[in-house]
Amino acid sequence: MATANKNLSDYDKASIPNASNYRFGIVVSEWNDTITEGLYEGAYNALIDNGALPANIIRWNVPGSFELIYGCKKMQEQMVNAVIAIGSVIQGETKHFDFVCEGVTQGIKDLNVMRETPVIFCVLTDNNIQQSIDRSGGKHGNKGTEAAIAAIKMAELRENN
Numbered sequence: 001m002a003t004a005n006k007n008l009s010d011y012d013k014a015s016i017p018n019a020s021n022y023r024f025g026i027v028v029s030e031w032n033d034t035i036t037e038g039l040y041e042g043a044y045n046a047l048i049d050n051g052a053l054p055a056n057i058i059r060w061n062v063p064g065s066f067e068l069i070y071g072c073k074k075m076q077e078q079m080v081n082a083v084i085a086i087g088s089v090i091q092g093e094t095k096h097f098d099f100v101c102e103g104v105t106q107g108i109k110d111l112n113v114m115r116e117t118p119v120i121f122c123v124l125t126d127n128n129i130q131q132s133i134d135r136s137g138g139k140h141g142n143k144g145t146e147a148a149i150a151a152i153k154m155a156e157l158r159e160n161n
């Protein structure tokens with residue numbers, strides 16, 4: 001299994017650009033909010049740890065992961081250097097999981113293709129709540145932390161090209 005018994009959220013600060021000159025937008029889904037709040041905490045703390053200023057981090061909430069598409073599209077219109085989309089989709093009894101996951105994945109991909117501001121995909125798509133817990137500050141680390149590092153690196157790439 002890709003992340004079994006691994007914590008993928010450790011990072012070497014020396015390899016991360018300083019984020020003090022960048023502004024970040026974070027759009028957070030309210031579905032499974034105990035998970036998404038853990039992801040947000042990981043992302044926020046990693047941004048601050050790498051020099052981002054609290055005043056340069058904008059947070060908006062949306063009802064569910066499918067609404068991340070619209071929320072991130074509007075966030076791209078703000079004066080930000082990168083956007084992070086945070087969601088937690090957990091398999092239920094029906095195929096709805098498949099459609100939500102595919103829709104939000106394709107929608108965020110489209111935002112990256114069609115617009116200049118990078119949108120980082122921090123949407124957990126898990127079989128059960130334990131997998132979500134493990135990846136939002138548990139034994140497999142925090143995908144929010146990883147998303148923040150990706151956001152800093154993509155802001156730097158956009159700034160230099």
Ligand SMILES: Nc1c(NC[C@H](O)[C@H](O)[C@H](O)CO)[nH]c(=O)[nH]c1=O
Pocket residue numbers: 029031032063064065066067087088089090091100
């Ligand atoms: N089941 C989950 C959802 N479902 C809601 C959708 O994201 C969307 O809000 C609704 O279809 C209205 O457009 N959302 C999650 O983020 N996580 C889930 O597990």
Ligand SMILES: CC(=O)[C@@H](O)COP(=O)(O)O
Pocket residue numbers: 089090091092093094095096097098100
């Ligand atoms: C991802 C979902 O929308 C899902 O959690 C909803 O649950 P169900 O498939 O049992 O309706």
